[in-house]
Amino acid sequence: MKPTTIALLQKCKQEKKRFATITAYDHSFAKLFADEA
Numbered sequence: 001m002k003p004t005t006i007a008l009l010q011k012c013k014q015e016k017k018r019f020a021t022i023t024a025y026d027h028s029f030a031k032l033f034a035d036e037a
Contacts, residue, residue, distance in 0.1 A: 002008075012019050020034055 009019070011017075
């Protein structure tokens, strides 16, 4: 999986592409999501 950058998000917005996001509110969930990706 490629890293998501601000430039990539701006490009998606300009091209009106949709993308999914996940918000992790603490370190344990962030690590869990990162390990699964």
